[in-house]
Amino acid sequence: xxxxxxxxxxxxxxxxxxxxxxxxxxxxxxxxxxxxxxxxxxxxxxxxxxxxxxxxxxxxxxxxxxxxxxxxxxxxxxxxxxxxxxxxxxxxxxxxxxxxxxxxxxxxxxxxxxxxxxxxxxxxxxxxxxxxxxxxxxxxxxxxxxxxxxxxxxxxxxxxxxxxxxxxxxxxxxxxxxxxxxxxxxxxxxxxxxxxxxxxxxxxxxxxxxxxxxxxxxxxxxxxxxxxxxxxxxxxxxxxxxxxxxxxxxxxxxxxxxxxxxxxxxxxxxxxxxxxxxxxxxxxxxxxxxxxxxxxxxxxxxxxxxxxxxxxxxxxxxxxxxxxxxxxxxxxxxxxxxxxxxxxxxxxxxxxxxxxxxxxxxxxxxxxxxxxxxxxxxxxxxxxxxxxxxxxxxxxxxx
Amino acid sequence: xxxxxxxxxxxxxxxxxxxxxxxxxxxxxxxxxxxxxxxxxxxxxxxxxxxxxxxxxxxxxxxxxxxxxxxxxxxxxxxxxxxxxxxxxxxxxxxxxxxxxxxxxxxxxxxxxxxxxxxxxxxxxxxxxxxxxxxxx
Numbered sequence: 001x002x003x004x005x006x007x008x009x010x011x012x013x014x015x016x017x018x019x020x021x022x023x024x025x026x027x028x029x030x031x032x033x034x035x036x037x038x039x040x041x042x043x044x045x046x047x048x049x050x051x052x053x054x055x056x057x058x059x060x061x062x063x064x065x066x067x068x069x070x071x072x073x074x075x076x077x078x079x080x081x082x083x084x085x086x087x088x089x090x091x092x093x094x095x096x097x098x099x100x101x102x103x104x105x106x107x108x109x110x111x112x113x114x115x116x117x118x119x120x121x122x123x124x125x126x127x128x129x130x131x132x133x134x135x136x137x138x139x140x141x142x143x144x145x146x147x148x149x150x151x152x153x154x155x156x157x158x159x160x161x162x163x164x165x166x167x168x169x170x171x172x173x174x175x176x177x178x179x180x181x182x183x184x185x186x187x188x189x190x191x192x193x194x195x196x197x198x199x200x201x202x203x204x205x206x207x208x209x210x211x212x213x214x215x216x217x218x219x220x221x222x223x224x225x226x227x228x229x230x231x232x233x234x235x236x237x238x239x240x241x242x243x244x245x246x247x248x249x250x251x252x253x254x255x256x257x258x259x260x261x262x263x264x265x266x267x268x269x270x271x272x273x274x275x276x277x278x279x280x281x282x283x284x285x286x287x288x289x290x291x292x293x294x295x296x297x298x299x300x301x302x303x304x305x306x307x308x309x310x311x312x313x314x315x316x317x318x319x320x321x322x323x324x325x326x327x328x329x330x331x332x333x334x335x336x337x338x339x340x341x342x343x344x345x346x347x348x349x350x351x352x353x354x355x356x357x358x359x360x361x362x363x364x365x366x367x368x369x370x371x372x373x374x375x376x377x378x379x380x381x382x383x384x385x386x387x388x389x390x391x392x393x394x395x396x397x398x399x
Numbered sequence: 400x401x402x403x404x405x406x407x408x409x410x411x412x413x414x415x416x417x418x419x420x421x422x423x424x425x426x427x428x429x430x431x432x433x434x435x436x437x438x439x440x441x442x443x444x445x446x447x448x449x450x451x452x453x454x455x456x457x458x459x460x461x462x463x464x465x466x467x468x469x470x471x472x473x474x475x476x477x478x479x480x481x482x483x484x485x486x487x488x489x490x491x492x493x494x495x496x497x498x499x500x501x502x503x504x505x506x507x508x509x510x511x512x513x514x515x516x517x518x519x520x521x522x523x524x525x526x527x528x529x530x531x532x533x534x535x536x
Contacts, residue, residue: 127474139406139413140439143530144485144499145469145477153467154487161465161512215468215507261445262436262495266465266487386465 006283007397010101011108012240012247013093013359015044015233018338022190022226022345024118030060030071032113032229037072040231045244046107051233053078053105055092059349060113068111078105084257085382086295089232089351090392093378094253096234106239110355113229114347117194123225123348124149125213141387149222149298150214151386156300157216159267162315167216169318170299171207173335174220174342176326177296178202181339184367190344194224207299221299223341223350230352232359248359248376252282252395259388267315270391271308271379278377278393279310286310289395290373291361292333293354295381296340305379309393328368337361337368351380355394362398374398401475406528412441415454420529423520425457427494438494459518460536461490468506482506488516488533502534509535 017039019032041048054076058064062071064081078099082091089110096108116123125147132138159165181187182201191199198206202220210220240247254277256270279285286309294302294309303317311333312320326335336342338357341350358376360366376396383389406417416439419426428437430444431451443450466486472478484500501519503509516533523530 122473125471125473127472127477134407134410136410136412136439136441139410139417141497142404143406144497145403145472145474145480145483146485146497147469147472150467150469150485154465154485157467157512158465211470213471215470217467260487260495260497262438262489262493 007249007251009237009249011097011234011236012249013232013355013396014235014240014243014245014247015040015046015231016356016359017043017231018186018345018353018356019113019229020186021193022117022228023193024115024227027115029113029115029229033060033068033111033231034072036113036229036231037109037111040109040233043245044233044235045242046233050107051109052076053096053099053108055080055082055096055108055110057083057088057092057112057349078108084390086297086349087351087380087382087390087392088349089355090253090378090380090394091255091390093232093234093250093355093394094255094392097250097253100234100236106236108234109231110234110352111229111231112349112352114349115227116348117225117227121225121348124222147214148384149217151384152298152300153214153217154386155266155304159300159304160216162267163318165303165318167208167218168204169321170221170303171204172321173296173299173302173326174207175202175204176324176331177336177340177342179327180337180368181343184339184344187339187344190224190226194226217298217300223297223346224343226345226347228345228347230356232352232355246363246398248362249397250394251397252278252280252284254278254281254393255390257388257390266386267304269304269308269381269385270389271305271381271393274391274393275309275379278395282395284375284395289333289375289377291337291358291370291376292335293358293376293378294335295351295354295379296336296342297346297381301381301385302335304385305381309377309379328370334368334370337366337370349382351382351392354378354380358396362396402524403476405523413439416440417528420531421526423529425459425518425531426454427457427492428452428454436493438496455492457490457492461488461516461533463500463510463512463514463516464489464495465512466500466510468510484510486510486533496531499532500534501532
């Protein structure tokens with residue numbers, strides 16, 4: 001089914017919920033998922049029993065869609081256990097769109113819950129551990145003391161070498177997302193609760209003078225580690241008509257993966273494959289996008305993906321992000337208007353928050369609302385940018 | 400100091416590579432059908448799917464493709480090392496390996512992308528394997 005403009009109108013986000021706390025005690029990821037599910041269904045005006053398709057990355061433990069169906073108490077017709085790291089939710093939204101368009105489902109639910117902070121998971125600097133059975137990749141990579149942030153730093157270092165990108169340019173991304181975080185009460189509370197040393201606006205100088213963790217990436221090039229979660233309800237066009245909130249249509253999607261090879265240019269991510277597929281399906285160009293929610297695990301992640309999605313030419317991301325272009329108030333491409341993973345919420349897999357904030361913008365509910373936002377993009381990156389990772393692109397539109 | 404995570408077996412794809420390290424041989428395979436380099440080691444060729452391949456010894460000379468100097472790692476084997484460097488190295492025979500750059504006075508200043516490096520073996524306690532690392536050539 002298509003609108004007059006040719007955009008598809010098969011499935012829409014009709015319910016969203018972001019768990020408000022980043023520091024929790026006495027609650028499990030499963031409980032966060034269930035509470036978020038109920039709240040997102042309430043947001044849509046749907047009943048618990050309306051859900052007939054479930055998408056789960058296994059973040060609550062157990063066997064993904066198998067375990068979560070029982071925990072929630074549903075017998076869905078579609079069970080999708082796509083788990084590709086932080087972009088799992090863009091992949092799942094893509095699959096929900098496909099499943100709904102095929103008539104397999106009417107009301108799809110994506111949930112996320114994590115207590116990474118409570119469990120003191122050192123996501124960025126914990127180093128590789130030899131858990132699980134031996135694997136080829138583990139055997140070739142685990143002996144060198146690689147950390148997650150160093151993996152991203154390999155991309156940043158190469159990007160600087162190939163294109164002359166600077167730390168000051170990367171810092172612009174942290175500055176813009178912090179500017180948005182300062183307007184989001186949940187993000188402000190998050191920074192207080194997590195003990196951020198400086199919870200005010202940032203300058204480029206603040207970022208480049210913060211502690212170097214893995215050259216060339218600094219502490220303030222890096223996302224936080226929080227608890228949290230959320231849920232998204234995606235409905236068929238028919239079901240969406242009965243929802244309380246205006247539909248936020250999914251009009252294009254793409255998914256891809258990249259991994260180390262003997263000659264790969266690591267400054268290019270999976271987004272260069274998932275992006276064109278999504279834009280092609282949506283029938284829109286990058287320069288028509290009003291707002292971009294791009295996975296900001298580190299500043300380099302955003303810079304790389306902006307280029308790969310075609311918002312600027314490859315290698316010109318450094319200049320592109322300068323001059324406040326990513327700010328909601330002065331910029332032509334506002335980025336992560338909730339504050340992003342850098343300054344609002346990163347429990348490990350923040351892809352669901354990209355969809356949630358994109359939906360808020362297209363509903364007019366963001367704390368850094370972009371006037372008349374009509375077209376949004378969400379791009380999740382899962383795994384590790386410098387080695388194997390997944391990229392999922394979703395393009396969203398309001399009526 | 401705690402020991403580094405080391406390769407574990409049985410793991411048939413990478414076992415021939417690690418066996419050769421005991422003799423200080425850095426090995427890679429080429430596909431007998433399409434001629435491409437197969438690395439990381441695995442039984443099939445990721446280019447054409449063939450499982451016919453021939454192993455070779457590398458001369459151990461290469462170029463730094465990218466690197467990072469790690470200032471913080473909470474893993475017990477690395478937390479007290481001080482700053483150390485991790486890198487992708489492009490070997491002259493056409494394969495890329497992840498490893499450490501050693502033999503530099505100050506890794507924060509003495510390492511550059513494009514720098515030529517040479518293989519340096521770091522034997523591990525117990526002699527199970529030796530780790531191929533790289534130093535400026």
